[in-house]
Amino acid sequence: MKVNPHRFKEFIVIAVVVAVLAVLPVLGLPRTWLLYIFLFFIYLALANMWNLLSGYCGLISLCQPAFIGLGGYTLVIFTWNGLPLYMGILGGAIVAAIFTMLISSAVFRLRGIYFAIGTLVVPEALRVVFFIWRPVGEQIHGKGAGYMIKGLNDVSMTHIYWLAIFIGIVSIVIMRLTLSSKMGMGLAAIRDNDSAASSSGINIFKLKLFAFVISAFITAIAGSIFYMFQGYIAPESGFSMKWTMTMILATVIGGISTEEGPIIGTVIIVFLHFLLARYAGISLIIQGILLIIIMLLAPQGIMGFARKTKIYQSLLRLTAGDSI
Amino acid sequence: MNEIFSDIATPVISGILLGGLYTVIALGLSLVFGVMKLINVAHGDLVIFGSYFAYSIMTYLGFNPVLSLVAGIPLLFAVGFAIQKYFMARVFKRSMEAPLLIAFGISLVFENLYQILFTPMSRGLTTSYSLESFILGDIYIPVVYLLNLIVALIVMIALSLFLKKTFIGQAIIASSQDIRAAQLMGINTARIFCLTFGISAAISAVAGVFLGLTFPFTPVSGIPFLIIAFGVVILGGLGSIIGTFVGGIILGLAQTLGAQYISASAQMLILYVIVLVILAVRPQGLFGR
Amino acid sequence: MPQEILLKVSDIDAYYGSLQVLWDVSIEVKTGETVAIIGANGSGKSTLMNSISGIMHPVRGSIMFDGMDITMMDPYQIVTLGISQVPEGRRIFPDMTVYENLRLGAYNHRARPKREQSFENVYQHFPILEKRKKQLAKTMSGGEQQMMAIGSALMSDPKLLLLDEMSLGLSPIVVNELYYVLKEIRSKGITIIFVEQNVRRTLEEAERAYILETGHVVLSGSAESLRAEEKVKKAYFGA
């Protein structure tokens, strides 16, 4: 295969940006700034994985917090049993993936908006489960069924920060690989017309499940990394609808069904967090209003809007690839 | 009466009465779902809107929360009407997801408004009768539970009379069965949709008050009650008032019996599992075709 | 009898999504006339009907009815003005009774006061509907449902009745019965436009016809002259 010079240029740009971001903590950037960059990459991974399902498969998934919570709690269970952190992260991702397979035969019978509500029930149910269940002993920290994550003493904040950058970049790469592969074409076909897709030989169930599993896997890892940073997980936060809101906001504001959308949207969300750090409620109200306005006026989000402009069109012509 | 009997009678009776509350919460969702094929994910937040409105009237003006409905019903009707007219109607034709995402935005705005106005603390509508129980032999049943069933019956009868006897009611039913045909009958379906959403929200005002009398609520209580309402609707099937009532009672019973015989903290889990199982086995609902 | 133009469709272009389905279509119908629209599947017949009843709006061109521009009006406004469409596929309200279905036909403000009279009128055309009035619509046979659909349309007190594929899937006996009632309706001065598959029958029942092909009007004229037209014979009778 020949290397596309434009793609190569893009790769260089991303590598440089990542390298600069990666050395920031060493250079002594203020901690709050690092926090926002950390959040950016975590949210980016989450938004990308939601976009993969909602924007590219037509599956409006509201059960993403289930994967985040499962990731976090698996990390707790692993570390409390003396297993290494990284094994805990991987374990959480695997648990989330297996969980996806278990629920898939039920939720894939639902279409469109029914799928959305069906998946909404899942994290709520898990929240109650983890509220009752004490997976590792009876030690309760703070309120309810929350747990500290053990084994964090040897891990520096910088380390966790790098992990966040890593998972954020991985999510971009996965999107890119998935969408430019045979699978991406299959998903596009399913989203556009599922009966024609199925009579063109596409196994709809298998392809959707594959996307769902990938999404759960990466979402769980991003969740685990977030809770490594937090050091503490409780059912109310781990399985909270707030996660879903963040993903929806970032993706829809930036532009659903576009690869760049979640990146732009996440920048805006994190920037709002930063600006209104002391007024979290107001920040969320603004985000809610923003979501409504975008849906009413520019449903394709900022990217969809930008794509119509001349500058973008000419940029596109410059970087046109060799895809089918 | 022996002890075993009262052991089972208490959860059964309170379950049925609680089912009345769930019916009222679900009726509004069912109505909008039936007519516009839209699941309003902000429905729970509208119900909680009703609860907080009654709470404010009670706290600041000292009126009984049930009396607050005189203002609460028209207020929520207007809110519902406006949501349909200014938001949903504009994206309705575009896709199934667009109204869903807008409802999400509305839900986010409402929840955080409640947080700011009323703090995240749990509130309740405490009245002179809210702690009283009536006694039947060994069985103690809270008065508010009985009220729930009475209100459910009143709302159900009023709604079915309205749908059956009035021109607008008939137009709503017609629109739920075939929108295109309804338009060709001369029905302004856009307006019918606004009215339907308004009526749904007005019923939520009633639901909110009795929810507040029965349970404590917080700004984020909307989601669990949305799920309960959704469960009731899929249990009872679309657009059927009696079906909704049956669904409400099944969930009410599941909750009280579950709390009695399995564990009090798992009662919500039992409801969620029932909803998930029904979705997996019969997505069209128990009574659906 | 001097006839005035009741409906005038002028040069309309209509799209289905981004797909153009009508090109420059014009038709004219005079008061009291019975006009047929003939064409193959996908020729745009239903789109034309839906544009007149307001379910779709043309992108270019205009539609005038009874001296008013109805091009961009909504269906409910158009019904109130006196155009009633019986849509393709017997779209009725299955879970309502026959009586309720018919009553809804008189929903518009103009027809509401005349409701009782309209009921009598419909029951006179279709006596079976009176017998079945308490029955749920979905439990009736296809023919009875079609009668009810036409009955509902008549309840709106129309000046112009649009019938889209009325005889689709019905047995010949029922179709004959429907055409008989159609004659009665015409005799009361109601103008009729109908779309049909069955060309020979259509040209017997209509006074004039327009033939559509891929969204264009390719032929028009009196039923008699069209019956004689070589092209029609060839395309539709396989002669």
Place this chain on the structure above:
Amino acid sequence: MAETTILSIVDVTKRFGGLFAVNDLSLDIHEGEAVGLMGPNGAGKTTLISVISGQYKPEIGAVIFQGHDISGLPPHRICRLGIARTYQIPHPFINLTTRQNIAVAAMYGKGIGKTAAAAEADKILDIVELTDKKDVRAKDLEALTLKRLELARALATDPKLLLIDEVAAGLTEVEIPNFLNILKRIRSMNITYIMIEHVLKVMLEAVDRVTVIDYGIKIAEGTPQEVMEDEKVIKAYLG
């Protein structure tokens, strides 16, 4: 030439509600044959196609393809076994280009990689004469082009049996010979096809044998000429 049966439809019944769409129908298709399906609207032709291609499961009876019972298999399995279909109303992947539409069908229907599928797509673009439109997104294509795309997408899955649902409807006189050429090319690729068609001219030239169904029941069978002269057929069509 010894005739091998490629497809056997054995006593197939499919109902919707209480309505028979296909009623106890049997049909054998031989390898290399071109068979036409005719019948008035609502006669059950499209339902039959959907039963063969797996969208519907027959309630009674079986569909045997090359000796295997395929009734009840999911559509994608049936497609991979070698049966492709087109839809009467085009079902394009609207956000993909013409070339991508065809390529995705080749990838999954034939089970080949991206590069091979691209080459395959180019080949098929040639067969259906769409090469000049290859980079246009399906949502910007016009109705007739979309119909050809339907055919192209079905061909890309490398079928042994092709089910064509009214692809010629809406073609003008000028376009029909062109379309017949495409069908000839398909036949020369050793593909058996079943075709629903209303355009008689296409039927007469493109099929060896016609089966006429009405109300889900087979009412006539024979060469196109024989069928056109059959009393029952004339009655079913012309009333």
